[in-house]
Amino acid sequence: MTTLATTFTGLEFVNPFVLASAPPTESKRKILKAFEAGWGGVVTKTIGLHPVENVAGPKTIYQRVSEEKPYVSRMKRPDTASHSSWNWELISDQPLEQWLPDLREIKATYPDRMLIASIMAGADGEDEMNNWRKLATACVDVGCDALELNLSCPHMDRKDMGANIANDEDVIRSILKAVTSVVDVPIWVKLTPATSTMVEAAGAAYDAGAACVSLCNTFPSLPLMDPETLKFEVEVDGLVTSGGLGGLAILHQSLQRVSDISRAHPDQAISGIGGIKGFREAFNFIVHGAGNLQVCTAAMEEKGSGGVGVKLIQELTQDLSDYMERKGHTSIEDFRGIARSRIVEHAQVRRKSDDYNGGYDMAS
Numbered sequence: 001m002t003t004l005a006t007t008f009t010g011l012e013f014v015n016p017f018v019l020a021s022a023p024p025t026e027s028k029r030k031i032l033k034a035f036e037a038g039w040g041g042v043v044t045k046t047i048g049l050h051p052v053e054n055v056a057g058p059k060t061i062y063q064r065v066s067e068e069k070p071y072v073s074r075m076k077r078p079d080t081a082s083h084s085s086w087n088w089e090l091i092s093d094q095p096l097e098q099w100l101p102d103l104r105e106i107k108a109t110y111p112d113r114m115l116i117a118s119i120m121a122g123a124d125g126e127d128e129m130n131n132w133r134k135l136a137t138a139c140v141d142v143g144c145d146a147l148e149l150n151l152s153c154p155h156m157d158r159k160d161m162g163a164n165i166a167n168d169e170d171v172i173r174s175i176l177k178a179v180t181s182v183v184d185v186p187i188w189v190k191l192t193p194a195t196s197t198m199v200e201a202a203g204a205a206y207d208a209g210a211a212c213v214s215l216c217n218t219f220p221s222l223p224l225m226d227p228e229t230l231k232f233e234v235e236v237d238g239l240v241t242s243g244g245l246g247g248l249a250i251l252h253q254s255l256q257r258v259s260d261i262s263r264a265h266p267d268q269a270i271s272g273i274g275g276i277k278g279f280r281e282a283f284n285f286i287v288h289g290a291g292n293l294q295v296c297t298a299a300m301e302e303k304g305s306g307g308v309g310v311k312l313i314q315e316l317t318q319d320l321s322d323y324m325e326r327k328g329h330t331s332i333e334d335f336r337g338i339a340r341s342r343i344v345e346h347a348q349v350r351r352k353s354d355d356y357n358g359g360y361d362m363a364s
């Protein structure tokens with residue numbers, strides 16, 4: 001019998017679809033609505049202990065393309081399709097003390113849904129390691145099923161936080177050591193896609209006890225400038241800074257990152273994120289090895305759902321279920337990772353002639 005239920009990092013999910021850490025999971029109200037709609041789990045908006053104050057302007061824009069004038073812009077035009085989100089939103093500005101009773105209530109209301117707390121502290125010294133321990137212990141004590149360590153926020157000024165950690169293996173090990181010494185739940189580690197050392201970073205995370213690696217966070221990027229007004233599509237007092245690109249525009253790059261990690265660490269768990277807006281994108285993450293799928297931009301963009309993707313989760317579960325029945329699959333494990341063996345080195349792909357040696361002379 002077909003089932004969407006999955007066991008991932010030792011946790012039982014009623015379906016593999018999870019709302020990613022972002023505005024859809026920023027409050028008790030939204031998370032309860034998401035669970036009512038059918039999401040299998042949520043990763044909360046990242047919770048921290050350091051001061052957080054967002055920019056004095058819009059935190060997220062939605063960029064669209066049209067067939068007729070296919071430029072990317074947030075500008076409203078007829079007949080456009082979603083291209084991406086761009087954001088420079090910091091982590092949650094709701095203090096830990098306010099999160100804790102909310103998390104307890106959410107878990108008590110939906111015991112069969114997976115509640116994963118995203119947490120973030122710095123990396124500079126023992127005080128910061130204690131902040132990781134404090135966040136981890138507090139969230140687990142109120143019933144969170146797992147933790148996701150945010151090592152990938154792309155818009156931190158602090159050099160010891162988020163993507164600025166730059167997938168540093170020693171830092172990853174230290175933070176995991178701090179967290180695993182105080183809690184006993186699965187630890188997910190969210191890495192930045194913006195380094196060339198992601199596979200090694202994932203290896204360090206798994207070695208240090210991570211149950212899974214989650215990726216991708218948004219890609220560091222800039223918003224566009226309008227040629228007429230010379231304004232950026234989002235700015236404050238004419239200024240902007242590097243923010244994060246999400247949504248469909250990052251799908252292919254996210255898949256490549258997942259594939260690289262999955263082929264290097266085929267026995268390890270990956271939660272796939274980046275551009276999922278329906279079954280086809282989710283399917284692609286699964287065939288590259290992801291056993292769990294996280295969604296952000298597509299849920300935020302859905303009109304009339306309060307930004308939690310009510311219709312989206314119904315479609316995702318229905319379309320995945322229909323596909324599995326049609327193909328005779330009983331679980332996503334039947335096709336998870338099937339693309340791995342078909343991703344090869346460039347020179348391994350057939351040429352028209354036999355005398356190509358990957359750019360080297362034939363003799364070498």
Ligand SMILES: Cc1cc2nc3c(=O)[nH]c(=O)nc-3n(C[C@H](O)[C@H](O)[C@H](O)COP(=O)(O)O)c2cc1C
Nearest residue numbers: 020021022046087216217246247274275295296297
């Ligand atoms: C407005 C906004 C806020 C976000 N905040 C967080 C955050 O607090 N913590 C985090 O780990 N990721 C955060 N993300 C990244 C998402 O969780 C996700 O990794 C990314 O958007 C890619 O998924 P998508 O293509 O489905 O949007 C945020 C994304 C957006 C658009």
